[in-house]
Amino acid sequence: MNxxxxxxxxxxxxLPEESLKWRIVEDAARELFVRYxxxxxxxxxxxxxxxxxxxxxxxxxxxxxxxxxFQDKKxxxxxxxxxxxxSVVRAFIEHRLFLTRKVTRLYYVGPMFRYDRPQKGxxxxxxxxxVELFGGKSPRYDAEIIMLAYEIFSAIGMPxxxxxxxxxxxxxxxxxxxxxxxxxxxxxxxxxxxxxxxRMNQNILRVLDCKxxxxxxxxxDAPLFSAFLxxxxxxxxxxxxxxxxxxxIPFYEDSSLVRGLDxxxxxxxxxxxxxxxNALCGGGRYDNxxxxxxxxxxxxxxxAIGMDRVCAALPDPSLEPSPxxxxxxxxxxxxxxxxxxxxxxxxGVNLVVDYDAESLKNSLKSASxxxxxxxxxxxxxxxxxxxxxxxxxxxxxxxxxxxxxxSHYLKEHLACIGRTHAEN
Ligand code: AMP
Numbered sequence: 001m002n003x004x005x006x007x008x009x010x011x012x013x014x015l016p017e018e019s020l021k022w023r024i025v026e027d028a029a030r031e032l033f034v035r036y037x038x039x040x041x042x043x044x045x046x047x048x049x050x051x052x053x054x055x056x057x058x059x060x061x062x063x064x065x066x067x068x069x070f071q072d073k074k075x076x077x078x079x080x081x082x083x084x085x086x087s088v089v090r091a092f093i094e095h096r097l098f099l100t101r102k103v104t105r106l107y108y109v110g111p112m113f114r115y116d117r118p119q120k121g122x123x124x125x126x127x128x129x130x131v132e133l134f135g136g137k138s139p140r141y142d143a144e145i146i147m148l149a150y151e152i153f154s155a156i157g158m159p160x161x162x163x164x165x166x167x168x169x170x171x172x173x174x175x176x177x178x179x180x181x182x183x184x185x186x187x188x189x190x191x192x193x194x195x196x197x198x199r200m201n202q203n204i205l206r207v208l209d210c211k212x213x214x215x216x217x218x219x220x221d222a223p224l225f226s227a228f229l230x231x232x233x234x235x236x237x238x239x240x241x242x243x244x245x246x247x248x249i250p251f252y253e254d255s256s257l258v259r260g261l262d263x264x265x266x267x268x269x270x271x272x273x274x275x276x277x278n279a280l281c282g283g284g285r286y287d288n289x290x291x292x293x294x295x296x297x298x299x300x301x302x303x304a305i306g307m308d309r310v311c312a313a314l315p316d317p318s319l320e321p322s323p324x325x326x327x328x329x330x331x332x333x334x335x336x337x338x339x340x341x342x343x344x345x346x347x348g349v350n351l352v353v354d355y356d357a358e359s360l361k362n363s364l365k366s367a368s369x370x371x372x373x374x375x376x377x378x379x380x381x382x383x384x385x386x387x388x389x390x391x392x393x394x395x396x397x398x399x400x401x402x403x404x405x406x407s408h409y410l411k412e413h414l415a416c417i418g419r420t421h422a423e424n
Contacts, residue, residue: 010116010124017319021311022127026109028155029129029305036148038105038131043087045111049079055086055289057262059203066114080113085263085286085302086293088132093295103135121278121309130283130304134290137299139236142267142285143243149271149281149303150249156314161280163251164270165244167237168258169229171265171288177228178204184222191218209260224255236266263289267301273313280313281305321417322372323350324410327363329379337378340403347407350414351376368393373417374410 007013014022033040049069056062068080081087088106091097097104109129116122131148133141146163153161168174185192185200185207192200193212200207208219229237244251251269259268259282268284283303290298326341328334334355344351357363360377367375377389387402390409394417401409 008124010118012123012125017316018311020317020320021314022307024317025152025156025307025310025314026129029107029109029152032148032151032155033107033131036105036144038107038133041088041091041106041108043081043084043091043108043110045081045113046078047081047087047090049077051086051090051293052079052082054293055089055261055263056083057203057206059199059206060260060262061206061209062114062260066116068113068115082114083112083261083304084108084110084128084130085132085261085289085304088302089289089293089295089300092132092134092298093290093293098134098290098296098298101135103133105131105133107131121276121306121312123308127307128304129307130302132300132302134298134300136301137287139239139267140243141299142236142240142301143247143249145283145301145303146240146244146249146251146269147247149283149305152305153271153280153310156310158280158310158313159273160250161271161273163244163249164254164257164272164279165240165251166225166254166257166268167229167233167240167266168225168264168268168284169233169266173225173228173230173233174205177223177225180223180228181205181207188218191215203262205258206260206262208256208258219256222256225258226253226255233266240267259284263292269303271305276313278309279306280309321414322370323352324374324376324414325363325367325372326351326353326376326378327357327360327367328353328355329357329360329377333378333380333383336383340378340406344407344410347411349407349410351410364391364393374413376406376410 049067052063052067062082067082070078072078088108092104107130111125111127113125115124118124131145133145150163169177182204185204189197189200192215193210196207196210196215208222210216257268257270263286264284265287266285270279271281272279281303285299285301287299290296290300326337328337341351341353354363364375372393375391375393377391382388385400387400388406389398390401391398392413
């Protein structure tokens with residue numbers, strides 16, 4: 001036998017039963033995005049590497065360790081996108097969207113790529129649903145964006161989620177915080193990993209993202225952003241807190257939350273399920289990114305929900321009933337029944353045909369094994385009476401149904417089987 005082909009490490013297939021769950025989440029999110037005034041943007045999967053260096057940050061783990069980087073045939077250095085905010089900002093600037101609306105609201109759905117160590121809830125190709133809102137300064141936008149994510153989790157019936165909230169301030173706050181952090185880290189530098197020692201020289205704030213347990217232990221005594229917020233950032237944060245309380249969103253302040261991307265300013269947040277340290281959703285404000293990438297000064301805020309983790313935490317939905325299966329007995333019935341198949345599908349019946357049926361017994365056996373609810377049998381007798389034999393596989397009953405009313409009959413009975421599925 002030839003060697004079996006397999007998917008590469010860290011990527012996977014989402015098979016139809018699981019896909020159903022994904023579609024439920026996507027549909028719920030899309031409906032809410034429209035309700036909140038967001039329009040869909042479809043983005044390229046590849047960008048120039050420099051886009052991510054300039055946005056996510058050159059010294060972040062994502063850019064340093066997790067990028068899929070390659071040269072195209074013209075020698076351009078490209079990267080598969082590790083996240084979508086940078087691309088949305090690039091598109092916002094490139095298409096001059098700031099000229100058309102005071103506030104621009106965009107959402108996206110799609111795969112991201114990070115060369116991370118694959119484990120439960122962590123893949124090399126994973127999927128995000130996210131939003132970006134440009135041109136909104138008020139802290140009420142922060143609360144509204146968090147509310148939108150919260151509503152998505154409620155709509156899909158997620159087990160309770162909590163919002164962890166923090167502020168990482170503006171460039172001024174970050175500068176004064178970095179001075180204090182530097183003196184703290186330097187006094188203990190021998191206790192940190194080699195990567196952290198490098199981060200201390202390159203971008204000291206990224207030390208706070210280190211996942212090495214001994215570094216995490218040391219960081220427990222590190223200074224906190226909250227003590228370094230300027231008046232304006234502190235009052236912005238206080239207003240976000242006030243608005244979230246007003247909206248009854250369960251949140252807690254986590255002053256160690258920094259998120260591993262350079263572009264965040266002021267509000268940062270994560271959604272977490274109980275007893276799981278892996279965030280289901282992450283987001284925040286990034287008021288400097290549009291200008292840093294060559295656009296006009298523009299406030300912005302967004303979030304990304306990790307589809308893989310959310311779908312893994314959701315209970316299995318009731319399966320959609322299988323399509324009706326048609327078994328033709330003989331070549332003659334098959335030829336004569338072609339038009340009927342076309343007509344039934346046009347009239348809205350989901351159906352498949354067993355063109356390779358060798359015997360009725362075997363075809364019924366495989367239909368039963370595959371949990372098909374309704375089987376339509378058409379042979380010489382059915383052709384001459386112009387009525388099909390319809391077998392209800394669950395009840396084990398059979399009926400003759402005239403071709404003229406067959407589509408109505410099948411749709412009604414399929415819906416009935418669907419309801420029974422859902423109740424079970
Ligand atoms: P981030 O883009 O890092 O802010 O992440 C936003 C969300 O994407 C996270 O809360 C996760 O749910 C999800 N996510 C990030 N990285 C991965 C990954 N490697 N595998 C699966 N989900 C991920």
